[in-house]
Amino acid sequence: MLKKERQAFILHNVNLHNRVLVGDLSQGINVSEDTIRRDLQELADHGKLIKVHGGALSKSFHTSFSSSKVYALESKKRIAQKAASLIQEGMFVSTTGGTTIIELAKSLPENLHATFITGSLPAALEYMHHPNIEIIVIGDKVSKSSQITVGGEAITKIKQIKADICFLGTNALDAKQGLTDNDWEVVQVKRAMIESSSKVVSLAIAEKLNTVQRIRVCETKDIDVLITELDPESPELIPYKKNGLKLLL
Amino acid sequence: MLKKERQAFILHNVNLHNRVLVGDLSQGINVSEDTIRRDLQELADHGKLIKVHGGALSKSFHTSFSSSKVYALESKKRIAQKAASLIQEGMFVSTTGGTTIIELAKSLPENLHATFITGSLPAALEYMHHPNIEIIVIGDKVSKSSQITVGGEAITKIKQIKADICFLGTNALDAKQGLTDNDWEVVQVKRAMIESSSKVVSLAIAEKLNTVQRIRVCETKDIDVLITELDPESPELIPYKKNGLKLLL
DNA sequence: CAGCTTTCTGCAATTTAATGTAAAATAATG
DNA sequence: CATTATTTTACATTAAATTGCAGAAAGCTG
Secondary structure, three states: OOHHHHHHHHHHHHHHHOEEEHHHHHHHHOOOHHHHHHHHHHHHHOOOEEEEOOEEEEHHHHHHHOOOOOOOHHHHHHHHHHHHOOOOOOOEEEEOOOHHHHHHHHHOOOOOOEEEEEOEHHHHHHHOOOOOEEEEEOOEEEEOOOOEEEOHHHHHHHHHOOEEEEEEEOOEEEOOOEEEEOOHHHHHHHHHHHHOEEEEEEEOOHHHEOOOOOEEEEOHHHOOEEEOOOOOOOHHHHHHHHOOOEEEO | OOHHHHHHHHHHHHHHHOEEEHHHHHHHHOOOHHHHHHHHHHHHHOOOEEEEOOEEEEHHHHHHHHOHHHOOHHHHHHHHHHHHOOOOOOOEEEEOOOHHHHHHHHHOOOOOOEEEEEOEHHHHHHHOOOOOEEEEEOOEEEEOOOOEEEOHHHHHHHHHOOEEEEEEEOOEEEOOOEEEEOOHHHHHHHHHHHHOEEEEEEEOOHHHEOOOOOEEEEOHHHOOEEEOOOOOOOHHHHHHHHOOOEEEO
């Protein structure tokens, strides 16, 4: 059996049963456990499965188990801290929703005086814990999928307030395709925020990079700063640099 | 069973039943109690559950009970349920903030179709759990003490929407002095809500009755229904009856 | 406080993983 | 075809992880 075949077989199995054991595979294919381990390692390196002690789990199993709120939490925290450092005393800051933005809200320094504008209900609740932060909530219909307010009223209000900086929770970002999203109403809100902010910052964990969704929010060059957890020298980031984005962390 | 699988199983259980016992898990999965404890410890370290003596609790369960919002919770729940029974299919409902209103949000029947208008962020988050409820958030500056939006914009918006029924979380109610409150901005919002609603309902636990605060929101006769947990025959309630209030429970 | 249960700690046994090395297979080159 | 390099694999050895157990410590209950 060729190596590729074997790996295809393993992958097929792990996706079918959500789990595989090194021992079973070794017996089933009749190769040493070392070989299986090497295969698993390789597949894991390519992100096809999750290697664990004793075998491997399917990707879907793993993500469903570590619920999305805690998913990549550490990355998000680091990104959020970097983002917080961009905020200066007295600024007007607008933010979208999303878990990374919530982390940003939690990362704000205790004594920061600033005004936050948001249509995200969970984010607003977080800002509330900070005694010196003024909160402006954008009112309108609530989109349940994204937990932010959306609609014409919301967009009108957003455009009425010129923010110094705007933080975008990012669903998908690609150097060529720009910032994209799947929800039409949310896209409108994001566009309005970008339009009425002096500086646009995108917070994106690595896995959102080089992915594309249906609806374009803006082009890559419209974003001023990209904050992600990758090494700034990482080759993945080169196309973004070319588009003039400042990179952080 | 792989370690990750076991932990997924535990997590699934704790989220399902809100609690797990070390012994049960040990028997169920057929590993030693030590192993279960180590798993619980690990999951707790990652913030996925709360470890307690004898087992573990789900995160949501724990936070909903450890907070200080349990004061007079049972009374509030009963009041909330009574209030929920007043809401009919398709109604436009406006609500203020306050813990009793949050209980109302939790008490809503699963399949109710209605539109809720509120400036309260925690209430809006609760409504979000109901699939058939449309939420309109009133935007403006957030008052941290009351966790609702306040200000001219908010009042303008409230007046633009005519609600069928309006539920007021009540700080102080006195038959002679009417409904009173301590926060000027909140009072403005409440007044606007009363003005633009066909029916006004006050939710008040007994200890708020016959108390007065600085600023008058409205007179007693402007309230249509008072919901409290006292016996309707209670002498305390006679002056309210005289003012034409309908009493519930 | 006394008696009970639960938890923690260190330790040993077992299982699993990683690493280095050599043999075999495959590919590349002149 | 011979030979050289590369890849793949198995085996042995060492390292790491997981788990259960015993006894001490801590927590709970009446």
